[in-house]
Amino acid sequence: MNPIRKKRIYSILFVFLFSVSGISLILYSLNSNLDYFFTPTELKDRNIPADKRIKVGGMVLSGSVERISSSISFVITDYENSIKVEYEGIVPDLFKEDSGVVVLGNLRDKILFAEEVLAKHDENYMPPNIEINDDN
Amino acid sequence: MIIEISHFLSVLATGLFLLVGYFSILTPSSNSSYISNLIVRTYSHGFFFLLSSFLIYVWLAITDNFSVQYIANHSNTALPIFYKISSIWSAHEGSMFLWIVFLSLWGFLFNIRVKNNEVLKPKTMGVISFILVGFLIFLLATSNPFETILPIPPLNGADINPVLQDPALAIHPPTLYLGYVGFVIPFASAIAFLLYGDSKINWEALVKTWSVSAWVFLTVGITLGSWWAYYELGWGGYWFWDPVENVALMPWLAATAFIHSLGVSIKSSQLRIWTILLSILVFSLSLFGAFIVRSGIIDSVHAFANDPDRGIYLLGFIGLIVFTSVFLFILRLSSIQSLSRIKKFSKQSFISINNILFGALIFSVMLGVTYPLIYEFLFDQKISVGAPFYNAIFIPIVVLAAIFLFFSVDSKWSRSINFKFISAPISFSILLSLAFTIFVMQYFESQSISILASIFAGSLIVFRYIYEIINFIFSKKFINPFSVIAHMSLGLLLISISFNSLLSTERALSINLNTTESYKDLKISFKDIGVENNANYDSIKATFLVEDQTGRTFNLKPEKRKYFTRGQITTETAIHITFLRDIYITIGDQLDDGSWIVNIQINYLIRWIWLSALLMGLAGVILVFSNRVKT
Incomplete structure (x- = not known):
């Protein structure tokens, strides 16, 4: 795989993981704070x-x-x-x-x-x- | 008869705005000078018709014309002129009218201030006009303020809601509305830019001053609302995470992110896609706020009367605006290119991080507002989302954002060189902040991590900028006054909020006439209670003589009022304001043994919270005026 594409895949993967973990943290604290x-x-x-x-x-x-x-x-x-x-x-x-x-x-x-x-x-x-x- | 003229002028304005929209967007030659002159003039005529319609309406309210149903329902001959005018925006129809007039006002100002040869101007005016048409139809069809009671109008009006009989009614809603609808300018220009499809046009520079102006109004409007709720509702406190506060906070967060991103796009043509998306987001969130408040789908102190037709129309129209903008955005996505990549540790990189964090905040608030609706729909169980959720989200994210802001002060536009994590100003601020936080921890015996972290983060910003100011005074190092004031206010806001939640206390006491109770350092003597008769209400007024630890004494006179026209009971708080704290007293009911229940709050640094927010607004004013001088 050429290095530019490799870099791109890594950054997409990073953004994806980052957003998923961010959103799950938010949802988790939402669920534990519902009235x-x-x-x-x-x-x-x-x-x-x-x-x-x-x-x-x-x-x-x-x-x-x-x-x-x-x-x-x-x-x-x-x-x-x-x-x-x-x-x-x-x-x-x-x-x-x-x-x-x-x-x-x-x-x-x-x-x-x-x-x-x-x-x-x-x-x-x-x-x-x-x-x-x-x-x- | 006069009301029909006012009504007709609004209809006429709708027609003219429709023409502007048609000529500027749906005809191919909208940039010929003939057509663009036509657009400019027609819009101005439309605006003047709408404005005249509104001014006539104000006149009808002043002269107590109760043949107008809305005025009959919300005003009264006994009210001073001041309230007769403000009563127009005390309920749904009239406030929607004002909202639309302000929307057209921003359009009008843009129309006269921006030169005719600006390529984006005709299409921007067109987008604004189409939005105006949509909302005018909404007003006239579902919420008509011009409806009349004929043939026999009532002799007197039903009076304004007592909770709203307050000078703040005259300024809080108008300021907030000016903020909300002001974002139509960046939105419409972004859409015009997308419609035009030429990525060389710098639409961002065109809308900078406009966006910051709208942001100032929104900031001040929210602050006024917070201050009003504090003294009017009798609960104390400056923020309740009420859905209506939240729908004002979302556009504010989005607008703040937008202004930052806009700065980057103007400076270096980066983040352009993101800036356009944010301009769409800010305006959509403003409209979403209008929908939430006016559809009655949520319970809130602000919610207007429930009417499903209004909700459906608004949702449909807002949906149309959002869908069209996003569709257009995706269509043109490939043609808008950022010129270069963002360098590590450049100012742009820090602003990108700020944008991501603000995005997370907006997402969380949106979730908090809509989740109860979704949850009830899915599981048939009512829930509500309160302060604990928002605190759990806001404290860590804002602290993180503050730390990034702290490091960003050293960064340079477009350059990653010379960036150091350890330098004189950074160590100076970290040491002082650490010392201050440890002092707070020891002196106030605070163990709360969220409070200490917020105090630390807030002081980091304040000390860092103090260092910059010292540097400016002694070695003439350039500083940007807008940025310094806005960011220092954020630091001050963090510190004030932390101390407020750390130190403020409240207590309900039962107290007999002519006795003295103590609470904290205060000695509270119940001196007098009696009934007072006023023009439109009776009131029970108590007098307390309060002495604080320094021996200073002052009188506090809380009231309970009963208004004649609606039989409504309201609580009037009594507040003693000092430099660092407010003593806040409300009176409750009388017990069987003759004593009265009194609620006492000691609210620390609460004035500082509003002061910080107003300073933020002031920073915006400085930016707007310094920009004007330059051009």
Whole structure:
């Protein structure tokens, strides 16, 4: 093989290996940093390790909100199943009972320890995967 | 009646832009002076019609013409004129209108500043016009801001969203839009170059100033958005990796890579293929941003109302633009040749590496934005990609890029000679940076490798350029002020971000009226709380007297507001700004025992983050003006 062609093949091979390893590194870190979204029902039969961040969406069960000093606990429900949430800090302005909420946090002993509580800035907002028809 | 005139002028402008596009691209003799004069004039007329249409619209908003549905939905007689005007771009239709007017404005400026005998001018104007036509049809057909409520208009408007009632609304969206659409100039010129097919034409030099100007607007626009979100939303923090932030970051990264690559192509006719590809990428990513925000396919604080028709039209049109450009690019690939190979350790080689790293960043952000959509489609499982992913990618790549930048300062254009890995300035900067990093490690007891690495990399750049500046002052060694300021700002940005994440803390406290709580070095006394009635909202206003370790005291007055027109509750943060840190307080709900929940953040060097970004923008301004003086 002539040296120029040989050199060219090497450089193509190098670029190829370089990009493949780069892309796999990126995909790997993507996969290990995903936050899965669940409704309380979807969460019921799943075993989620405590170090895995998850998002849980649903409605705040009325009468479930309890505040002790600066921490707050409440229950997220999809009207079939529910899960208890513990949070330290100020909940968003639109957080209220019977309205939609999405919580990011870690699950330990069936309690979701929240890192972040989001209430969508829209009075008609419904968390994903929940459909409620008021008329029936 | 006036609204119909405004509507008609926009339709007329669409027609004229269509003519420009037709004459400049689809007729064979577009370079005859007769046709090219026709193109220049027709475009200007189209622009003036569109501008008049927009100005009439602004007038209608100022005069509270609620027979216009959009104005009725987003403005109110009680608003000051300032907000009546800004309300135009507070929602989808009006902001799309502004976006298009800005697009045509860039085209108009190009039209009057570039001489008529420039061979690429007619076709560039043609490409811009076709893009304008596509977006004007989108505006008029799917998002018409001129729709009226007849026969009886409402007496008052529905008011602007309270979260948006802020002076920043007047500047953040317009600046950002000017940045996004400004990249139509390099894009259209690159397409004109490809259509023309003569590789001897230097299209890169033609678009340099234009590209850097657009980059300045994008940089400043993103910074303003970060600053606004910080004080408005009450979460603190300067960047949330929200999808809408990400779709602004991607064109910025691509544009930054593009400007570097453009420099190489102008200087030595190398990387030309790559530069063209980047010009297509930057503009496509700008359009992709418009699609993501306006189609409603993602959840975000910015997302406009969901409408599938808009999404489909936009995706189709953007797809058409990207597909056509890439097809044309592949068709002409063989005729564009770089003159020579890039030498090892030359400035060009370092810029190539910078481009590869930026490419990896863009790819990662794109993946982060689109992966949840793909994943849900494939596995029917909702996921989201948050800060941990972006940190895992950005920190190592940016640190690596900073180290390459550090070594590139010594490199020369087109030459690999005289390049040394060990020299006085290099050892000077490495030693000082190492000392600084070790000091941080000891003094702040930090073990975080990513923070220490970023501080090290940031200080490498800063010290290296300080050395250059000293050299410039004492031995008149040439420096490029644009490059020095832009790169030093990057170093400063890295350092500020690292210290911010190293030192900033927050804590929620429950506190009773007339009591004092301490947090860190602060003593916070709850002095007063009361209800205030205002013109369009009621507010609960608290007063805190805060004392820091030096004994200095100041008042902080956070609020919670309830707006009448929409019943919306907003949080108004109270921030005390000092040289090194912000004391940031928001107030939450009252507990049953009468105490209030208060969130306190101490944010270090957060102002420095925005300052670094603005300095980067300033560097761009310097480049634009120094270029103008030369020509």
